[in-house]
Amino acid sequence: MTEVLTAAGMRAVEHAAMESGRVTGLELMERAGQGVVEAILEHWPDRRRALVLCGPGNNGGDGFVVARLLAGLGWQVEVLLLGDADRLPPDAKVNCDRWRRMGPVSGLTDAHMEGYAGDNPGVDVTVDAIFGIGLTRPFQSL
Template identity: 90%
Template sequence: MTEVLTAARMRAVERAAMESGRVTGLELMERAGQGVVEAILEHWPDGRRAVVLCGPGNNGGDGFVVARLLAGLGWQVEVLLLGGADRLPPDAKVNCDRWRRMGPVSGLTDGRMDGYAEDNPGVDVAVDAIFGIGLTRPFLSLGRTQMELNLWAAASPRDSRFPGVVSIDVPSGMDADTGEYPGYTNENPLDSCIVANMTVTFHRPKIGHLTGHGPAACGKLIVKDIGL
């Protein structure tokens, strides 16, 4: 039977590996990004264009790695960042700087995302790297952005005008321990929050992938080995 982890246990496994000297945070981030790219290429072998939505933490750092690796394969990639690059954690900042040597970083705002698919035809994949398993508060901002990704995930299997949605670790806003969306008590979060066609997580599945709204929200779950 496959072991299933809490978010805290996953962070402890990563921390132990780094403290032992077997791997650095940057190396784990690179491996995670490579795993996401492998999954994208397996499921969108003819894809050539992506938008990567990066958040203010290490999940966003994974997104910068994905952007860099896809661009290195000849994809056209746009990167949007929530918040300022100067506030990123050290490893995420390194990967932001690496990406910036290849392309620009624009601000992630509701205004930028409103009607994005219609204004940018031909985008094959949207990578949700906004928040990962470390989020401990309700994700109630970026309502328009969340609605756009919700729409894309629902529409893309039937309509090529919309990009498929790939979430890194969990759909942003979902609790990795429960599969619920904190802050949404009087409505169905699957109607308005970020959901994915495919979620790529690392080392082991998390409890939230398999419980609550997790199975419906995550779409196809891919678990990638990052050497832990």
């Protein structure tokens, strides 16, 4: 049976894993990104163009890992960031910098969201890494 965790439960599991010294936040991001890439390849094995939307927190860091791993597999990847890269949490910033050695990061705006809301022939897969378990307010427009 698969256990479903609440946001608080997931935070507790992540915190305990890191506090134990068995894993770092960067390793957890890498594992999360790898899991997303595996799911993408399972569901869309013949696709090769991705848009990765990264948020201002650690979920955005997961998105940068996804972008890097897909690009490493020969995918054409575009990355858009909501917020300021200099204000990312430390682990997310490391992964942003890793991605930037491979490709650019553009700012995510309302105009982007409107442009990507419908069918986009330039993108096969869109990865939403904007908000993760830390979002505690209603979603609003950019």
